[in-house]
C-alpha cells in the first residue's frame with residue numbers, strides 16, 4: 697500500500713506559518729487583504745469561496761468577497777478590477793473561474809495588476825515562471841501547493857520523469873514549468889495524446905488534472921511512483937472523487953494523495969500564503 701500524502705495535515709502546518717507571518721506584518725501596520733470576485737452563481741465556486749473566506753478569517757487575513765450578477769459586462773468587471781488595483785489597502789485580487797461566456801478570461805487576467813495577482817495568472821507572472829526568474833512573483837496556487845507537498849514528503853524531483861495529464865492555465869502548464877525549473881524531465885499529455893498510458897507508466901511523478909473521474913488506474917502507474925490527484929469530481933451520490941482510481945492506484949503507487957484531503961486544502965493554504973507574500977512584497 698502506498699504512503700498517503702496528507703494534504704489536510706500539511707495545510708495545517710502551512711496555515712500556522714501564515715498565521716505567524718500575518719501577526720508579524722500587523723506589527724508593522726500592514727493588514728493583508730484579499731479580494732475574491734465571483735461573477736454569477738456557480739455552485740462549486742461558492743463552496744470554494746466560502747472555504748477561502750473561512751480560512752482567511754482564521755488566519756487574520758482580511759478577505760472581501762464581491763459577488764456580481766451573471767449578466768455583468770466585461771467593461772463593468774474590468775472597471776471594478778481597476779478600482780481594486782488602485783486601492784492601497786488591497787494586496788491580492790482573484791476572479792473565480794468559471795466566468796460567464798460574455799467575459800473574456802484572458803482579458804481579466806491581463807487586467808489584474810501583476811503585483812496583486814493572487815492566482816498568478818497574469819501573463820507577466822506566467823512569463824517570469826517560464827523564464828525561471830529569481831525575482832519575487834506569484835504562481836498559480838494549486839501547482840505551487842503541490843510543490844510544497846512533494847518537498848514535505850521528500851519526493852526527489854531533479855532527474856525524475858514527471859508526467860502531467862492536462863494542460864490548463866491553472867494546473868497543467870504552471871505545474872510543468874515548476875517541475876522543469878526543479879530539474880525534472882517533464883512530459884505533458886492531454887486529450888490529443890496518442891497512447892497516453894505509454895507515458896504515464898514511465899512517470900516517477902504523475903500529476904493528474906483533467907476533471908475525468910477515474911481516468912488513471914493502477915495499471916497506468918509505474919510501481920513506486922508518486923501520484924498527485926488534482927481532480928474534483930462528484931459521483932452519482934454527490935461524493936467527491938478524483939481523476940485517479942484510488943482503490944487500484946494505491947496498490948501500485950509509492951505515495952499518493954487522496955480526494956478530498958489532498959491537493960484541495962493545499963490550494964487554499966497556498967492562496968493564503970501567497971496573499972501574505974504579496975502584502976510583504978508591496979512594502
Ligand SMILES: NC(=O)C1=CN([C@@H]2O[C@H](COP(=O)(O)OP(=O)(O)OC[C@H]3O[C@@H](n4cnc5c(N)ncnc54)[C@H](OP(=O)(O)O)[C@@H]3O)[C@@H](O)[C@H]2O)C=CC1
Pocket residue numbers: 838861862863864865866867868885886887888889892905906907908911926927928929959960963
Ligand atoms: N484541488 C484543486 O485545488 C483544484 C482542482 N481542480 C480540478 O482539477 C480538474 C482539472 O481542472 P482544470 O485543469 O481546470 O481543467 P480543464 O478542463 O481546464 O483542463 C483539463 C485538461 O485535461 C485534458 N484532458 C481531458 N480529457 C483527457 C483525456 N481523456 N486524456 C488526457 N487528457 C485529457 C484536457 O486536454 P485538452 O487541453 O486537449 O482539452 C485539458 O488539458 C478538475 O476536476 C478541477 O475541478 C482544478 C483546479 C484546482
Ligand SMILES: Nc1nc(=O)c2c([nH]1)NC[C@@H]1CN(c3ccc(C(=O)N[C@@H](CCC(=O)O)C(=O)O)cc3)C=[N+]21
Pocket residue numbers: 743744747790791792793794815837838928936955956957958959960961963964
Ligand atoms: N481563479 C480561480 N482560482 C482557483 O484556485 C480556482 C478557481 N478559480 N476555480 C475553481 C478551482 C478549484 N479550486 C479548489 C480549491 C479548494 C478545494 C478544496 O478545498 N477541496 C477540499 C474539500 C472540498 C469539499 O469538500 O467540497 C478537498 O479536496 O479536500 C478544491 C478546489 C480552486 N480553483
